Amino acid sequence: MNPVNFNKEGSQALLHFEDWGLVNYDTAVNRQLQYVEEILLGTRPETIIFCSHPPLVSLGRGTKKEDLVSWKGQVVQSSRGGRATYHGPSQIIIYPLINLNKKRPHLKEKDIHAYLRLLEKILVSSLESLGYVGFCGKLALKKNTEGLEKTGLWKGELKVASIGIAIKKWVSYHGIAINYTKDKQAFTGIKACGYLSDTITSLEEIESKLVTKENLIKALSDNFNTFLQ
Template sequence: MADLIFQDWGLINYDEALKKQNDLVEKVHNEDLPGFLVFCTHPPVVTVGRATQAEDVFAWQGPLVEVTRGGRATYHGPSQLVIYPILNLSHTRKGRKDREINPYLKVFEDAIVDVLKTYGLNGIEGRSSAKQNLNRHDADDTGVWVQDHKIASVGVGVRKWVAFHGAAINLTFDEKAFQGLRPCGFPPEVMISLEQLLKAPVDVKEFKEKLKRRLLEVL
């Protein structure tokens, strides 16, 4: 089976990135391609997923975009790495017909966990004890956590059995990020960055290369 095609869009407005995602969904479906792996960053924006509740966005001052992914409202900004796998769910690494979203989500989250291990951090998938520890049973427990803090938000959509949207990983600290909202239904202080966890500057280029290599291995 052919490999995913990697693209790095750099800093790109969310609306433009969403249009490019939609174009790639059509391309993957029409040409029966395995898919694309996209890295990028966005200027500050809050995206509102299908499960968003009224109290999730209460004082956000920037752009707000409604999207078709799962999950609740969350922030995207320059302090993050955003990953969009545009993945044909009719393909797997073994070439079987699959079309299941939950195994894909687990593989996606596990790849982020694997990269965090290279920094000496024990990340865990969202569907674990993290949400119970916070006693927030109505919140969105997807993503990747380190202890009781969320470092990566994950929300995907599926159209024509092609997965799109993806994950936002907090790499550097930005005190203005997550202000005026409850990201994924949690208090803003639940969110944490790799820089805060390491208590040291993050080599973003190195992190991107590690995650790119791991995702291309497993997706």
Template sequence: MDLWTVQLPGHVPYDEALDLQRRVRAARQAGTIPDTVLTLEHAPVYTRGRRSDPAELPFGDAWYAERGIDVVDTDRGGKVTYHGPGQLVAYPIVAVDDVMAFVQRLEDVMVDALREEGLDARGRAHEGRDFTGVWVGDRKVGSIGLHISHGVTMHGLSINIDGDLEPFTWIVPCGLGGVAMTSIERENGRAGRMKCVRARVAHGLADALGHRQRIVTPQALERALAAVPAGAGAALSTSG
């Protein structure tokens, strides 16, 4: 089976990416497209997962809006995190039958990509769901948050490449007080690694799923989605 790999251009607003994910998942649930991963960078945004607490955003939505950062509620697992330019985001929209095994695969893919950058990275999902993600020492460099509906995933992973880390200091990232967020650039001084890490993560996901990677343009994806019969997957769109 192929893994369609779609790179979205620019800094994608979160709501636009969320709408696209939902349409891709409906098509995957209907069986009209294969497993697909969207890779992108977001415009600045804080997202609140299902387990978020108001104290994780201590300054309030208006304060963040004044600094150009939207706050969005989402149905993924996990707590508050930040997305912005210089951070790789990958949304694998794939069929899974073992969620914890899939989380482990995501951590392994991220660890392998970061070790290619010279980082001594490790996953910590085995220590409890609050520690899910990828770490360098006691610093967090990558996050994972998923939502599963009728066996198909949405949302996914993020890796800090060379973006501004200050917005993480304005929240309680991932609900973990006192945790420092880091990036490839902060750890090894190397900026401009987005293209390489994105390619490694996409290829690693295909390998981890036992698929062949197939590069698909956003335009080709939209054509495939337009061919999906109206209402396909609608009955499967509730949380599961």
């Protein structure tokens, strides 16, 4: 695990950033829970974690029986909200460990729905800063999803990132999975968040030029600092 801090020089930002690299899913969840306890005790600042996982499917609290169609790989139960989804090394995973019991200019305290919308806004703003336009979150989505959950990052009819969080004593954990590069294994044999695999895409597949992972993480870090002060 290699801590990485992307705060701008001279910034008064209180967020701490870490890059865990490729890490086992269960290990990542256990570390998050340890960090959440430290945040609650006041011994750790709010922390944004970047990482990726070996291929697996996690089953959120809202998973339905029909979500697992023919997936043959690892399956884990997860405490996050949402349904079944894929995790793999082709993704950028972001785990924001944020105290929602805190007043902020861009977020009311103890407002989980507003927090989800803010996470979407951070994704959209980060991509716009890199020249990627046309992305939106739940509220701007025009796709008819037939009652399915629309939280996430979309471009047109295609979903590029999923969001699923858990809350412990008003500190959030779990978070965001951005589909960064094309992955043939991703989303095969499952209905991710209830959607068929042809609804899910990656940044690489829909943009003519793919920004480096380092530049995308830097843009995301800047926007987390901006919107979660």
